Amino acid sequence: MKPTGIILFVILTLFVAVISIGLELYQYSLTATGEGDTIRVVWIRPGQSFSETVTQLRKAGLVRHPNKFRWLARLRGDDRRVRAGEYVLAGSMSPGAILETLVKGDVLLHKVLIPEGATVLEIGDILEREGLVSREDFLQAAFDPGRIRALGLEGDTLEGYLFPETYHFPKGVTAEEVINKMVAQFYLVFTSTWTQRAHAVDLTIPQVVTLASIVEKETARSEERPLVAAVFLNRLKRGIRLESDPTVIYGIKGFDGNLTRKDLQTVTPYNTYKIKGLPPGPIASPGRASIEAVLYPSDESYLFFVSKNDGSHHFSLTLHEHNQMVRRYQLHCP
Numbered sequence: 001m002k003p004t005g006i007i008l009f010v011i012l013t014l015f016v017a018v019i020s021i022g023l024e025l026y027q028y029s030l031t032a033t034g035e036g037d038t039i040r041v042v043w044i045r046p047g048q049s050f051s052e053t054v055t056q057l058r059k060a061g062l063v064r065h066p067n068k069f070r071w072l073a074r075l076r077g078d079d080r081r082v083r084a085g086e087y088v089l090a091g092s093m094s095p096g097a098i099l100e101t102l103v104k105g106d107v108l109l110h111k112v113l114i115p116e117g118a119t120v121l122e123i124g125d126i127l128e129r130e131g132l133v134s135r136e137d138f139l140q141a142a143f144d145p146g147r148i149r150a151l152g153l154e155g156d157t158l159e160g161y162l163f164p165e166t167y168h169f170p171k172g173v174t175a176e177e178v179i180n181k182m183v184a185q186f187y188l189v190f191t192s193t194w195t196q197r198a199h200a201v202d203l204t205i206p207q208v209v210t211l212a213s214i215v216e217k218e219t220a221r222s223e224e225r226p227l228v229a230a231v232f233l234n235r236l237k238r239g240i241r242l243e244s245d246p247t248v249i250y251g252i253k254g255f256d257g258n259l260t261r262k263d264l265q266t267v268t269p270y271n272t273y274k275i276k277g278l279p280p281g282p283i284a285s286p287g288r289a290s291i292e293a294v295l296y297p298s299d300e301s302y303l304f305f306v307s308k309n310d311g312s313h314h315f316s317l318t319l320h321e322h323n324q325m326v327r328r329y330q331l332h333c334p
Contacts, residue, residue, distance in 0.1 A: 032093060037091060038060070038062065038092075039089075039091075040060040040061070040062060040088075040089050040090075040091075041087070041089075041108060042056060042057065042060055042087045042088075043085075043086045043087075043171065044056070044082065044083075044084050044086075044102070046172070048084065050070070050079040050080070050082060053082060054066045054073075057069070057089075057098070061091055062091055062093070062098065063095065063098070068095070069095050072095055072096070072099070073099055078102070078103050081103045082099075082102040083102065083103065083105035084172065085107035085108075085170055085171065086107055086108045086170060086171040086172070087106070087107060087108060088108050107170040107171070108170065108171065109168035109169065109170055110130060110168065110169055110171065111166060111167075112126065112130050112132065112166070112167045112168070113126075114126065114163075114164045114167065114182070115164055116216055116285065116286065116287035116289075117164070117213075117216045117217055117284045117286070118162075118164060118284060119250075119284050119285070120139065120142050120143075120157060120158060121139070123138070123142075123162055124138040124139050124142070127178065131171075132169050132171065132173055133173065133174070137174075137175040138175045138178065138179075141175040141176050141179050142158045142162070142175075143156065143157050143158075147176065147179070151179075151180070153183070154206060155280070156281075158179065158183065159213075159284070159285075160209045160210065160212075160213050160283075160284065160285055160286065161182075161183050161186045161282075161285070162179065162182040162186070162285050163182050163186040163285060164285045164286075164287050165182075165185050167182070167185075169181075189288060189291075190205065194208075194292075194295055197295045197296070198295060201295065203294070203295075206281070206282075207278060208294050208295065209286060210278050210281055210283075211232060211233075211278060211294045212229075212282075212286035212290040212291040212293070212294045213282035213285070213286045213290070214232065214242070214246060214247060214279075214283060215228050215229050215232070215286065215290045215294060216284055216285075216286040216287060216290040217244075217246035217283060217284055218244065219313060221311060221312060224312065224313060225289055225290055225292075225293035226296065226297050226298040227297075227298045227300060227302065227305070227315055228313070229290075229293040229298070230298040230300045230302060231300075231303060231304065231315065233294070233297055234300075234302065235303055236277065239276065241273060241274075241276055242272035242277075242278070243273050244272045245259055246283060246284075247270045247271065247272040248264060248266075248268075248270065250270045250279075250283040250284075251268030251269060251270030251271055252266075252268070300315070302315040302317060303317065303322075304316040304318075304325075306322060306326050306329055306330060307329060307330070309329055314329065
C-alpha cells in the first residue's frame, strides 16, 4: 500500500473510532446506569476533586461505569464545573442529567421556619437544630458590631430585624449568609410606604420595630394587635410607663418561666415597670401584623389591658376598671 493510502487509512480508522466513541458516550449520557429505585442525598465538599466525586457517585449506586462518566464529563468540560453542595440524585437519572444537576448547582434546600416572636437566641437554636449553622457562629455574627453597621442598622444586636419567615437554605450556608437573607427580608417587608407612615406618626424605624416586638409578645390574636399597640402608644404619649411583662422577661438572664414580684422590681434596661419610654431595642422579631399594628393602631383611648386567660384580653380606659378586671380574671374574685 502506498504511503498516501496508509495515511488515509489511519485517518479514516481514527475518524471511525472517534465517531464510535462519541456515539457510545452520547448514548451513555442519555441512559440511566444507576440502580433504578435508588434515591441518594450526596454531599460534595468544597474543594473536592472530580475523581472523588465520581467515586462517591459509584459507591452511592448512581454511576455504574465510572470511566465512561469521567470521559463524558471531560468531553463536556463538566469535570471542572461541578459545584459543591448537597444534592438529591436518583438511580433513574442518566449520567448526563446527573452532570447537569451538579454543574447547575441544583442543591437540596432545607426549609426553616422562623416563627413570629422568636428571639436571636431562639433563632440560633433553630438553625443549629436543623443542622445548618452552629448556634455559636450565628450568635457571633448576630452580635458583630461591624456586620450590624454594614447592614445599615443600629444597636448592639440584630434583635428584631431577623424577619420571621419560612426560608430555604442549602447545607454549608454560613451564618453571615443566613443573617443577610433575613435582614434583606426585613427591608423587603418594611416598604417605603411604612417608612413614610412611621415619620407621619413621629416614630423612627427602630422605635416601630421595638414597639412591634412588644406587641408581638403580648398577644397572639391578630385582631387585638392594633388595640395593644394603641394602649402602648397612648401610654407613651402620656408619659406612663409601659409596664409590659415580656420586656421584663427579656431582661432576665436564664428566665425560668416564672415571673415573680421580685423580677418586676429588679431594675434592668428592659424593665418597663421601672424605666420610662421604650426599652433600648426590640425584644423579638415582630411579624408583619405587629409592625402594621404599630403604624396603624386602633383609634381608641385605652390605657390598660389584662389577660382573660383564654388568649384574649380585656381593655380598659381607667385604672379603676382595670383593677376590677384584674380581680376578675387574674385573682378570680367576683
